[in-house]
Amino acid sequence: MASTHGPAAQGARGAQVLVASNRGPVSYTVRDDGSLHARRGGGGLVSGLSAIGPDAGALWVCSALSEGDREAVRRGVGEEGVRMLPVPADVHADAYNGIANSVLWFLHHLLYQTPLEPVFDAEFRRQWASYETYNRAFAEALAQEAAEGAAVLVQDYHLCLVPGMLRELRPDLRIGHFSHTPWAPVDYFGLLPADIRVQLLRGMLGADRVGFLTHRWADAFTACCAEFAGGLDGTLVGVHGLGADADFLRARSHEADVEERLPVLRAEIGTAPDGGPRRTIVRVDRTELSKNIVRGLLAYRQLLDDHPEWHERVVHVAFAYPSRQDLAVYREYTAEVQRVAREINDRYRTADWTPVVLHVKDDFARSLAAYRLADVALVNPIRDGMNLVAKEVPVVSDRGCALVLSREAGAYWELGEDALVVNPYDVLETARALHEALSMGPEERAERTKRLAAAATALPPAQWFLDQLQALRDLQPS
Numbered sequence: 001m002a003s004t005h006g007p008a009a010q011g012a013r014g015a016q017v018l019v020a021s022n023r024g025p026v027s028y029t030v031r032d033d034g035s036l037h038a039r040r041g042g043g044g045l046v047s048g049l050s051a052i053g054p055d056a057g058a059l060w061v062c063s064a065l066s067e068g069d070r071e072a073v074r075r076g077v078g079e080e081g082v083r084m085l086p087v088p089a090d091v092h093a094d095a096y097n098g099i100a101n102s103v104l105w106f107l108h109h110l111l112y113q114t115p116l117e118p119v120f121d122a123e124f125r126r127q128w129a130s131y132e133t134y135n136r137a138f139a140e141a142l143a144q145e146a147a148e149g150a151a152v153l154v155q156d157y158h159l160c161l162v163p164g165m166l167r168e169l170r171p172d173l174r175i176g177h178f179s180h181t182p183w184a185p186v187d188y189f190g191l192l193p194a195d196i197r198v199q200l201l202r203g204m205l206g207a208d209r210v211g212f213l214t215h216r217w218a219d220a221f222t223a224c225c226a227e228f229a230g231g232l233d234g235t236l237v238g239v240h241g242l243g244a245d246a247d248f249l250r251a252r253s254h255e256a257d258v259e260e261r262l263p264v265l266r267a268e269i270g271t272a273p274d275g276g277p278r279r280t281i282v283r284v285d286r287t288e289l290s291k292n293i294v295r296g297l298l299a300y301r302q303l304l305d306d307h308p309e310w311h312e313r314v315v316h317v318a319f320a321y322p323s324r325q326d327l328a329v330y331r332e333y334t335a336e337v338q339r340v341a342r343e344i345n346d347r348y349r350t351a352d353w354t355p356v357v358l359h360v361k362d363d364f365a366r367s368l369a370a371y372r373l374a375d376v377a378l379v380n381p382i383r384d385g386m387n388l389v390a391k392e393v394p395v396v397s398d399r400g401c402a403l404v405l406s407r408e409a410g411a412y413w414e415l416g417e418d419a420l421v422v423n424p425y426d427v428l429e430t431a432r433a434l435h436e437a438l439s440m441g442p443e444e445r446a447e448r449t450k451r452l453a454a455a456a457t458a459l460p461p462a463q464w465f466l467d468q469l470q471a472l473r474d475l476q477p478s
């Protein structure tokens with residue numbers, strides 16, 4: 001593939017619409033024969049950019065994450081409309097692992113064990129300098145690529161400083177920032193050193209408009225600005241509740257690779273003593289601390305303790321795919337998920353019943369197969385910006401499913417009425433909700449699923465993106 005990125009691709013005028021994110025729409029690996037293999041991702045931004053069409057003068061600026069990505073940049077290989085920034089690996093590791101994933105992600109998801117962490121020491125300051133460098137690399141690339149008055153949509157907690165830096169370089173641009181995470185409450189955000197929290201908030205307030213997935217996170221951000229930054233300083237705050245892509249999911253979940261995986265999964269689940277299919281409780285997550293997979297397993301164990309009538313009649317299908325494995329705490333969490341699953345199986349398994357079917361190798365087609373077979377979906381995060389699994393399962397499940405949903409997921413605000421809502425820390429309550437979900441009659445389940453699917457797809461990804469773009473374009477030029 002020829003290299004077409006950079007200003008040449010956009011002509012002398014530059015790009016009209018720019019997206020900036022840490023993870024881009026494509027990633028490369030170097031094959032054994034030395035050739036590069038490109039793998040494309042999905043998600044809301046990909047659908048959004050395809051909705052504005054190939055001639056819209058759009059450019060996606062992202063980082064070269066892997067060695068393969070860096071090699072692609074060195075060889076001048078790239079995709080039309082994508083510019084990968086070859087930030088030095090050590091700077092990226094400090095910014096991404098050190099600050100974004102170990103500090104900002106922890107703050108917004110309330111993940112610290114506060115007697116021992118966080119510790120804001122000299123090492124933190126060193127990593128913070130890399131976070132600034134990393135953000136500056138994005139701001140400079142965007143400033144270089146953007147046409148006069150262009151719209152720039154900056155994504156997530158990796159790039160909080162970009163709007164402020166870009167505003168200084170290019171006051172003519174219309175800048176948006178969107179947070180895909182929750183936002184921390186004032187007291188928790190206040191754990192940060194005073195200068196850092198001001199820098200983060202002012203960085204984001206460099207945008208004309210900041211966006212969040214729910215009012216709860218938008219209000220928390222506004223409260224932090226009032227407390228620590230003297231208010232919003234003219235920046236607008238918007239809410240865009242990203243929904244599931246019904247057309248894509250319905251079509252994709254009936255493709256050949258998914259159909260192939262269905263009988264394999266059915267065989268793993270097995271049949272109940274009466275000869276009928278076993279019920280399934282399905283969860284699909286990254287193995288992510290905030291997803292609360294361990295307490296989900298403990299709740300399932302409690303269900304089996306309290307309700308022997310479910311023995312041999314239910315299987316917990318848990319797909320927990322590797323994530324952020326550079327961080328020791330994620331590796332330990334993955335091991336704990338596996339340990340608890342093993343413990344449940346050791347305690348309850350029979351000759352032909354494995355109570356927990358756990359898979360840790362990422363396989364999108366198998367996830368969709370599990371969605372189709374789900375009787376119950378378990379989505380119990382400690383805290384989550386939205387949680388798209390909660391929105392996807394009701395759309396895809398063949399027979400309709402009951403949704404056990406944490407009140408701390410952003411999706412709760414849209415799906416709460418038709419879900420069985422739980423406090424994610426309360427394992428006994430979650431076990432009761434699982435029992436109730438498994439016991440729900442087919443009519444009620446079908447009715448609820450219909451309403452869940454409608455609410456889940458109210459704002460499809462392309463519209464979610466276009467709404468944000470329109471809101472930026474509607475602003476008066478500054």
Ligand code: G6P
Nearest residue numbers: 023101156157180181323324385
């Ligand atoms: C969350 C974040 C995204 C991130 C994704 C996967 O959804 O909001 O920005 O891309 O997790 O995490 P990763 O660290 O693998 O990019």
